Amino acid sequence: MTKPPPSDEDLTAFILTLFRVNNLILTWGDRLVAPLGLTSARWQVLGAVAYADQPRPVSWLARDLGANRQNVQRIVNELEKDGIVAFKLNPHHKRAQLVVLSDKGRTVFEAALALYRPRVQALARHIAPEDLAAARRVLDALRAGLSPDDDALTAP
Template identity: 60%
Template sequence: MRAAKTTPSGETLTELILVMFRVNNLTLAWGDRLSAPFGLTSARWQVLGAIVFAERPQPVAWLARDLGANRQNVQRIVNDLNAEGLVAFEPNPHHRRANLVVLTGKGRQAYDAVIDAYEPRVNALAEGLTLEEIRAAHRVMTTLKKRLEDEDGGA
């Protein structure tokens, strides 16, 4: 017999989590379709975005941390991007073995091309949603992310 019972809030959150799983899968497939004409996947696009939005060049481990992703998976993606000339490695003055990952001109062009395709599509997805609805969803996701990170030791 089960000792614990799910609270009404827990049941509603479970329903939200199940929807989040489906939305995540649909979002990745959407991103793959959106980025494919530019030679990218959702995963590659995400890594390029992490590089673009970093304040300075970072090693793979830091990019993985920022993405909340596995370092080995990010390393594989970065290696593929490097082989295609979209990113390059620069020496890290603070760590000999952890090179810094930088965007190349070709990488910037690919990233910008996807963003140009993305912007009208995301605007269309946002139609009919109020800013407050989007902000409330963001607050819930941010809170869940923080609680899950805290529970998992920040991994």
């Protein structure tokens, strides 16, 4: 016997809670990395560059983050101006340069992780692993349902 899907009111309540938590996370992140000259947005982009398996153009970074390309470009330009990332020629595209971490960027990113790890470990102690796994499944389902290729975006 399959369970019925949640009501639209239940899902809306979840989404509103998600908005509130997202805002709290961004504020928390801003405070955490402010001493490093970062914001949550800059830290997110820096992380996308750091964790990419190979240098990527801005459009790929934006796609990886689920973010607007123009916003990511603005942040990358700021990070480049501050010497945190650098641009590298892209052998596959003349205009879409690749974004790489500079030595300063690696240092700043490692410093951000050093600030983050003990705090996230403290938060994790209050969440049961099975609850975190369930939340991740829900968020993955929402992300899949909200992808531009999904009919849920246009369905009545």
